[in-house]
Amino acid sequence: RLVIYPNGDNNNGKEGDYISVKLAMVDTSSMPKNWEVNAIVNIFLYNHISGNYIYSPGRARPFQITQSEWGFSKFISKKSMFDPSNGYLMNDSCVFGAEVFVVKREAVTECLSLNSVHPPPSYKHDCKISNFKKLEGRWESEEFSAGGHKWYVCVHPKGNKEATGKAVSIYLHYLGSNVSTHFGRVKTSFTISVINHGYCAHKKRTTTCSFSASWASLGWDSFIDLATINDPKQGFLVRDCIRVSVEISFLNSALTFNSSWI
Known part of the structure; x- marks a missing residue:
């Protein structure tokens, strides 16, 4: 699911400077023990004026039981988002999207040598x-x-x-x-x-x-x-x-x- 933090996720500097957008895995009960899903996540925001999308291209991220959410803490500044001339808000509504490419899903077991x-x-x-x-x-x-x-x-x-x-x-x-x-x-x-x-x-x-x-x-x-x-x-x-x-x-x-x- 797509998770949007309108006031930021507290990892992006000053409170409220940026909007954070992330993708989270849900319903992982069917996953094997120590599961890991490597996926490339791209987040999109629709521009109502140009009819195009801006996007933040991602890189492969390991979704795990201890880290099931990845994305962008500084996806777009609130100043840019709320400027009507930029075209991201229309009638106080916006359109976000996500594209996910699963690279590999795997259960991970480690043998540690100290x-x-x-x-x-x-x-x-x-x-x-x-x-x-x-x-x-x-x-x-x-x-x-x-x-x-x-x-x-x-x-x-x-x-x-x-x-x-x-x-x-x-x-x-x-x-x-x-x-x-x-x-x-x-x-x-x-x-x-x-x-x-x-x-x-x-x-x-x-x-x-x-x-x-x-x-x-x-x-x-x-x-x-x-x-x-x-x-x-x-x-x-x-x-x-x-x-x-x-x-x-x-x-x-x-x-x-x-x-x-x-």
């Missing part, structure tokens, strides 16, 4: 990026293995999202298990470094993340300023090449066994 006695194992991988100043868009490393899982590093030399034109963006991507076709859930602590070839320190950033099929990428939009990395005196860029190193420590992992029931 590293509580010995220090967590650590793996390191180095990447050399040539012709750095000439690169456009994104650069991806070759796939590599660490801790029985597959990974790759993604670099945006000119920046990504709000960092475009300001900083280099770097992310670590999870591709799943080496030994199983099932995606696991892997809790890691990882450090990404841009190597300094001079006398200055490497540029390092560290974070912790539980990677999974629904959370397969994490990193930094603003990893290092473009002005810094392109300055030859700083020691990061040598002969138009940089080196990026990633070190991954595994805190625990859970193999997810999916029992499809479509």
